[in-house]
Amino acid sequence: MIQMEKNIVSFTNNTVTKELPIQIKVENVNIFYGDNHAVKDVNLPIHEKSITALIGPSGCGKSTFLRTINRMNDLIPSARCEGTIGYKDVNILNPKIDVVQLRKEIGMVFQQPNPFPKSISENIQLPLRFAGVRSKKILKEATEDCLKQVGLWDEVKDRLDRSATSLSGGQQQRLCIARALALKPDVILLDEPTSALDPVSSSKIEELLLELKNSYTIIIVTHNMQQAARIADYTAFFYQGELIEFGQTRTLFTNPEKQSTSDYISGRFG
Amino acid sequence: MNSKMTNRIALSVIIACAAAMAAILVSMLGYILVQGVSSISWHFLTTSASPFLAGGGIKDQLWNSFYVLVITMLLTVPIGVCGGIYLAEYAKPGRLTSFIRTCVEVLASLPSIVVGMFGMLVFVNYFGFKYSVFSGALALTVFNLPVIVRVTEDGFHALSRHxxxxxxxxxxxxxxxxxxxLLxxxxxxxLTGIILSAGRVFGESAALLFTAGLSTPDLDFGNWNPASPNSPLNLFRSAETLSVHIWSVNTGGIMPDVQTIANGSAAVLVICVLLFNLFARMLGKVINQKFSGK
Known part of the structure; x- marks a missing residue:
């Protein structure tokens, strides 16, 4: 039975033929919430222009880890990080770096679609305006370009001035991805981007991510192992705050080294 | 007694409470309006009060009420909204923050007569603003500020973290x-909170007795130079507001139609406050719709 489930998983999209260069290097990262040691001594390479999936049961620290990569955990007063996350010769965890600039280069999409209660075009133009873009022409072109990249342009081009909250959940999530693309980031972090969506919208997002990985480095947290198997080039399995296993998705799913990885992907727990 | 019975009793008690509340409001409003509406006329609204003779109006008082309200709002809204943003977004949990929050709560629960006395000692006497629109607005600021702070903070907290x-x-x-x-x-x-608080400010009397005064100079509504002593816009003239007028007419009025004036003024006051409330609701609805998409 367990064997059969394994066979259902297909690996059509994610055969890594050659090792891609490393864009982010995570070394000895520990994260604490007050006294709670949430992430323990994680070492992990993130390869350029690929999809890396972080999987594991609830509370395993995968989201916490993801939110550390663009310092969103700064919002939580009790959170504390140790170790280094190397990106472009800087340590992201260094308290002195410009967090605002970092977040322009490492964008993020959340579990709950969170478009701003403004018009569709305003959602995309807001970050650009803050970044100093004034020309109406450039703003318009960027809006069209971003919406085309996420396949939303044809659906919304006649109602760009309508409120973004009038879109469906799946459209809202694609708008949020488009918004993150507007600043032309290097890396996009996605925190369970499809878990609040219906299956059709989810598969649209998956297809979109496969397309986007040609231009961006993508790190995705997912509860859905099939999703990781379908789209990720690399997969990291977290359990109880530790990184248990990391490798190419196909290897990790078909031939895991650790017993707990094998137990988790075969559905024995989590 | 079984649980179904308990359920029914609880329901009827709750309905009775709600009905009692509605009944009190409706009967009070009805009484004030029935008593007062008949004395409201264009003449009543556009004639100055007469100290001795019958047939006086409430023109100056009505104007003063609105003018004091506007000045108060100009003072409270910017400070209150900034304070609320500070508490909701910047303040880190700690001693200082909880101290500020306690200050806001205490300020909000001060009896308005005490605020009035404070206003008289500080604004009227110490700073020498005399009985004036400005002193009155400052006194009202003291007790309206915490309301705006609270409304802003709650508005921010109601937004999702996302x-x-x-x-x-x-x-x-x-x-x-x-x-x-976020803003x-x-x-x-x-905005809804601000308009509702405006209703409260509009009807306030105790805090104004000793700050805005019990009299109004002869206002010349043709003279809009704020520096001139009988201009309606002058900030440093005394200004009896409508609610203060109701009180003073009732306690010491010597004109023959005291009762009519008091009733009419009360009705006008209540109608204004009602309008503020209705306006707040409508505006809130319209803006909400505008934001959440057509």
């Missing part, structure tokens, strides 16, 4: 996130 994270994750600074995303999203609830 909005703020969305802004920050796009490389916006904290202040820009507040300015372009516009919280705006409808803040």
């Amino acid at each position: 909005q703020k994270e969305g802004g920050l994750a796009l490389g916006l600074t904290h202040w820009h996130t507040i300015k372009t995303i 516009p999203a919280a705006f409808p609830s803040i």
